[in-house]
Amino acid sequence: MEVTKSEKISNNGSVKALPPCCLKARSSAAEFGAKCHATVVSGWFSESQSRSDKANKFRYYNNPMWPGEAHSIKVEKILYQGKSEYQEILVIESSSYGKVLVLDGIVQLAENDECAYQEMLVHLPLCSIPSPRTVLVVGGGDGGVLREISRHTSVEKIDICEIDKLVIDVCKEYFPDLAIGFEDPRVRLHIGDGAEFLRNASKGTYDAIIVDSSDPIGPAKELVEKPFFETISEALRAGGVLSCMAESMWLHTHLIQDMLSICRETFKGSVHYAWTSVPTYPSGAIGFLLCSTKGPPVNFLSPTNPIEKQKEALRHGGELRFYNSGIHRAAFALPSFAKKELKAYCDSPP
């Protein structure tokens, strides 16, 4: 579906005319575009910021995930805004981070730093096992994770289960460099609830499962709970691997401890926490949960499948912007405070 700049996709996929303020926004400047969305004020988007009704007055509110701080990005243009059955979707053209995808007021990705999250979430698990063949993605509607999996020539089948079709449609329109992942013929798209998909999945099927979800408020709430991890463990083959977005070590120690603790009970192989730098995420850092099931041991700390040395992999998805074997190993080194807080819950970092 093509969406021109004077139209927007409605919930059911039909195209509606934009309100006059948005048209004005596009033809003039961000200052006007800004007026079209509550999180954009005076030409700046701000996570955790909401405008009140009175003109020229607004208030900040505490996002429940990150009380007391907010990252603001200067907006050149609001490219899209809409509401699906599950969430509010906003796409902005920022002046410093390229296009930015925002779901329910929270930044999901920005063109200029998405490489860090997508490449690490995918290659940390897939470079830790030899020749992965079948992969399942839960979430990942922007397609960036698929783009990265596609680099692995050993992969034969990529299932993806995304709950929100509108996210996919919007990303195909505004983030073609990510949504290109959907064009790989190995990809099979399932629109639906990831937790339910996993409950119905055949046992011992996948070499790797990658959970690319939003934060555990709203539609992704179930994806940090024990039954979800149990179905993942069952859907993986012996010695299969899980990679899962796992928040910031600076902000969410308790949530990370809870997730690691559940995984420690569920996965009988190794359980690790890794992290990397993503400027547009809160605290500028994001973590990854890496687990393996009982079976051939997986040493996540030492990549056995160095994707950056495979010419075919680079021809496929362009050059790797972030991942390499050095940054893979480094991702498992934790600051002392995090090492102390997490050591009871996962395998020792280097």
Place this chain on the structure above:
Amino acid sequence: MEVTKSEKISNNGSVKALPPCCLKARSSAAEFGAKCHATVVSGWFSESQSRSDKANKFRYYNNPMWPGEAHSIKVEKILYQGKSEYQEILVIESSSYGKVLVLDGIVQLAENDECAYQEMLVHLPLCSIPSPRTVLVVGGGDGGVLREISRHTSVEKIDICEIDKLVIDVCKEYFPDLAIGFEDPRVRLHIGDGAEFLRNASKGTYDAIIVDSSDPIGPAKELVEKPFFETISEALRAGGVLSCMAESMWLHTHLIQDMLSICRETFKGSVHYAWTSVPTYPSGAIGFLLCSTKGPPVNFLSPTNPIEKQKEALRHGGELRFYNSGIHRAAFALPSFAKKELKAYCDSPP
């Protein structure tokens, strides 16, 4: 000098009564305190944000170092504001990062994450050489770098040259956990210009020089130029080491390339770039320049002096919150984009 909550230190060190709005702020809520400083609006401090004169209206402006983005921190209380000969000084009590020191509108440190910057800036160089004895600090008026150097029992003399005495006085009052560094009897404080201090320093004197400056706008401008690095190289002994704050790999590639390029010409030993995560700095990441002079080779990538294993070091400054040998080695692993952009200017990362 003790400053009570209803007083503030003026430029010349005398104590002045605070204006009524600030008194009101303290007795009620951040909403009122906020009105006392142009960077604090509706109870939030925002880097790159300035309020215009009209009530209920304000504008963001682009900070020259970080156009197009701003990090905002919820303010519980404005603890101090003043203006020295060199810069505006602001201390806020934030709701999520503890007390925060702001110079000329830019966050210098926050209690909750200062450990990352201070510990890495100091221990990356001092743990890379055996038994450092004499150390010079340029800048570092908050005392955090001194606190970390103090852990090294081999050190006999610590010179520090800070240009702004008011920063030291304010930090002694509001950041005692950092300013404690000044209490070490090995410390000799020099108030003055770091570049000039180095021009007059004896040749071949120091085992290590640590540059803890603010960004290269305002008083620290000279500290990224070639003559400055030449005097550092001359003041170091053969095989001596430099550690210098070197901006974010995400935002300031050209500035980092310039600094590395100057150091490559100036230092005849090794030249490296390392980085770590600091949530309250722009992009959530900060870099370090690590160089050594001609002489006994220094392998920065492999710490020879593991401070975290020395009981005496931990008794001295309390537990290390961030640094350990694993995170030391990891700091030199660069993402592919940074590796590519910096490889012509420094030694290869792992």
